Amino acid sequence: MAEESSEKKKEVIRVVKFALFSASAGLIEAGTIFALEKLTPFPSWACYLCGLVLSVLWNFTLNRKFTFQSAANVPVAMLKVAAYYAVFTPLSTWGVHMLTSRGWPAALADGLAMGSNLITEFLYQRFVVFGKSIDTAVKATEKGNTNEDTGTDNAMLS
Numbered sequence: 001m002a003e004e005s006s007e008k009k010k011e012v013i014r015v016v017k018f019a020l021f022s023a024s025a026g027l028i029e030a031g032t033i034f035a036l037e038k039l040t041p042f043p044s045w046a047c048y049l050c051g052l053v054l055s056v057l058w059n060f061t062l063n064r065k066f067t068f069q070s071a072a073n074v075p076v077a078m079l080k081v082a083a084y085y086a087v088f089t090p091l092s093t094w095g096v097h098m099l100t101s102r103g104w105p106a107a108l109a110d111g112l113a114m115g116s117n118l119i120t121e122f123l124y125q126r127f128v129v130f131g132k133s134i135d136t137a138v139k140a141t142e143k144g145n146t147n148e149d150t151g152t153d154n155a156m157l158s
Helices: 002-039 044-067 074-101 106-129 136-143
Strands: none
Touching: 002 044, 002 106, 044 074, 074 106
16 A cells, blocks of 8 residues: 555656656747747748757656656667657647637647647656656666666666
């Protein structure tokens, strides 16, 4: 019973960390877009793409290290996240376009896209990207068996 409660508490903490890191990534994305739109001749889609890439890298790095505490192979995990965004980005862009073309306020359509991103990305990272490697960085560090530069187990490198 106490172990079940402890696991539930861990998951709640994971959700809160993920939400906070995602919020910080949203600020990075918005700041990047704003700065590039004001300071460069880039078209808005290029500003959006730069902001999105920076926010994804930020979010991935913090969540791997602090939320999911994973020692999983970083390039493989990053490819899984890229696969998520290869699907989510065009679908959400299309969805926002469809809603706004039907008279929805852009802020409401964007908010819906951001909310669906938060929920689906958490679930995807929790169960697909890091599902089998959650808390492995903590266990590997306790054993002195992690290469922090790559996030891989030293045994994998031998």
